[in-house]
Amino acid sequence: MTNTRYVKSIVAAAAKTEVQMPWTRGARRAAMIARRIAAATPQARSA
Template identity: 60%
Template structure:
């Protein structure tokens, strides 16, 4: 399979998916990074 046709197929497949994951939906790992960057303590789940 040629590289270009493989690329086109991957683009078409990605466009047919529902929606890309939004940055704010990444969960606890991202929240920990933001808290560390801001210097705020991270809330721990009980």
């Protein structure tokens, strides 16, 4: 028993989805990480 119809439907669904993968978001992701790091580090207060 082959699942060619099932496999074809899965391939078709995968081809039409437009989900952005993390490695394709380059600059936007780097900016978000930089904001997160900046918020996590405590700011030095002056007297």
